[in-house]
Amino acid sequence: MKVLFLGTAEFACFTLEALLASSHEVIGVVTQPDRPKGRGQKTIATPVKSLARKAGLPVHQPEKIRDPAFLKILESIKPELMVVAAYGQILSAPVLAVPPRGCVNVHGSLLPKYRGAAPIVRAILGGETRTGITTMFMDPGMDTGPILLAEETDIREEDTAGTLHDRLARIGARLLLRTLEGLETNTIIPKPQDPTLATLAPKIEKEEARIRWSAPARQTFNQIRAFDPWPGAFTLLAGRILKLFRPRLIEGGAQEPPGTIVRASDEGLRVAASQGYLLVREAQVESRPRMRVSDFLRGNPLAAGERLGE
DSSP, rough: EEEEEEOOHHHHHHHHHHHSSSSSEEEEOOOOOOEETTTEEEEEOOOHHHHHTTTOEEEEEOTTTOOOHHHHHHHHHOSEEEEEEEEOOOOOHHHHSSSSOOEEEEEEEEEEESBSSSSHHHHHHTTTEEEEEEEEOOOOSSOSSEEEEEEEEEETOOOOOHHHHHHHHHHHHHHHHHHHHHHHTTTTOBOOOOGGOOOOOOOOOGGHHHBTSSSSSHHHHHHHHHHTTTTOOOOEETOOOEEEEEEEEEOOOOOSSBBBBEEEEHHHHHEBBEEEEEEEEEEEEESOEEEEEEHHHHHHHHTTTTTTTO
């Protein structure tokens, strides 16, 4: 099939690479405009654009894909099918109507759960133990189209949003090729979603990453994992922002006030929370790199009894 690929983030690169290695013809890529990033606000190409350029593909970067002028460009490209993965814009009905074989989306959850922009982070925050990838035909709604295929994976205790992202991206690439094969052979029957089972996964706001030590330890454990690598779950240490990573959950009744450092050693920071403790093994103080707690303590000595979050 002649496929037009729509994607922006690193997640989408796995799927584009799989398409390029397949028998399908990728006739072009649509990605978000380049944006300024970092402290220097240097304009950076999207990961998908960088990959597409290396592959010699035509790249289109409309500010708004629904713009009538760009709709004419889409129609002139004449894709048989469009594949969408982590693109970042809602596709309007006229855009969805361009390819005769429809638009297939690769989504990072088991729909109808976690519809929206941040399904991977929201699944970890929600304490889920299973998630997966769903391919679906797109409609004008937010991840509401009929399901084509789905594949599950465990969310492990050691998983972060980063590790789960990479695993799901690999699953998504495989599942997309299976989906296209099934559509070509007419062996997939689209299945409508049950809207009564739907949950939402809105975009992440940085303030959500603030640790509240009075919350149950399990909840904070999930929070630290969900915001790793970005934006980093954070607390305060002597008025400075301290980001925490690689937690280990120690369940059981904590005797100390929430946020109390019970022990600071090369093993990590053992911190009291509600209904348990967290052993945090990596830390990052503002304007410094992320490091193991054993290294962090050499320049930032901490003692039992000090409080985080103050």
